Amino acid sequence: MSETTGFRCGFACLVGRPNTGKSTLTNALVGQKVAIASSRPQTTRHTIRGIVHRPDAQLVLVDTPGLHKPRTLLGERLNDLVLTTLGEVDVVGMCLPADEKTGPGDRFLAREIARVRSRSTFAIVTKADLVGKARMVERLVSVQRLGEEIGIEWDEIVPVSAKTGFQVDLLADLLVARLPEGPPLYPEGELTDQPEEVLVAELIREAALEGVREELPHSIAVVVEEMGLREDRPPDRPLLDIHANLYVERPSQKAIIIGTKGRRLVEVGTKARQQIEALLGTPVYLDLYVKVAKDWQRDPKQLRRLGF
Incomplete structure (x- = not known):
């Protein structure tokens, strides 16, 4: 008899309108931060895979950008990413906040989900x-x-709170029950398949999103230009050097990120460095620069350069 008989492994996709708690729920299910979360809508820009390891199963969570009415080329590409992902997973979980009413965006997404009839x-x-x-x-x-x-026909309707942990374990059990039998796809202990540079860039962007004006969240992109251990350090005192650029679309936005006498950029760097050190378990020297890439959300060449 195979050692994996009865073991389940597969993919579950969390979808929903922007700011419905998908990333926070992904982190709660994994038990560690693998997706950035923010009170600002449209924070997620990539399908972040979080991996839940259990004795009986491996659940791979796909956290998608929020589906929304796009106003830019970037918005169109993010929506395409969501709709493509729906057809590639074993279970689709539509996130609907308890404190909001059903709206047109929910109905649009539900119709798209209904077209993928073979999925739980x-x-x-x-x-x-x-x-x-x-x-x-x-x-x-x-x-x-x-x-x-x-x-x-919903297979399950499950109320949860990622903040308090209410029914998060129950949701994991229900998702696992819908996965096919098969061997694990990822090694034990691996929590995401995202490269470290991508995770670092996302943590920097999360820190930059804290407390900014309404127009700014969609205009920030982060690229890690260099990342590596400093060569002249002893093995017992490593230091990870990270050089990253924050791109915005206008000089006025650059001024917001930097703040008066550079104070806000220092705060962003401190918060991001603490999160990166917690994630990677290594002391970090973080060097940040803010640059203007005019109207990058609408420019195909700049979108490619920034990883979209």
Whole structure:
């Protein structure tokens, strides 16, 4: 008998409108930060795979950008990424916040999910800690009605709170039960398949998004230009040198990121360095520069250069 008999392994995709808690839920399921989370919508720009290791299964989570009405070429490419991912996974989990009503964006996404009929489909009611029992019952009924309206028969409707941990383990059990049998795809202990440079760039961007004005989040891109251990350090006192550029679209945005006398950029660097050190387990020297790439979200050449 094969050692993997009964072992399950597969992919689950978390989708939803921007800012529905997909990244926070991914991190909660994995048990460590593998996707950046922000109160700003449209934070995620890549499909970040988080890997949940269990004795009976390996669950690979695909966290997608939020589906939205695109206003730029970047927005169109992010939407294409979401819709392509839907057809490549074993389970689709649609995230619907408990504290918001069903809207046109939810219906649009539900229709796209309905077109992928061969997949198990979950409705995940996120941010359950933000509402009381009566309001939660109303929200669960509205989610059930959304499925009936669009023609989706939800395999499960699960309220969760990534913040408090409410029913996160139950959700993992339910997702695993829908995966096919098969051997693990990733080595034990590997939590994501993203290169370290990508994770570092995302943590820097997350720090830069803290407390900025409304127009800025979509205009920030981060590229790690150099990353490596400093050569003249003893083995017991390593130091990781990271040089990264933050790109914005206008000089006025550059001024916002840098702040008065450079104070805000120092704060961004300090917060990002602490997160990177926690992720990689190595002391870090972080060198940040802010550059203007005019209207990069609409320029195909610049999008390619910045990794989109």
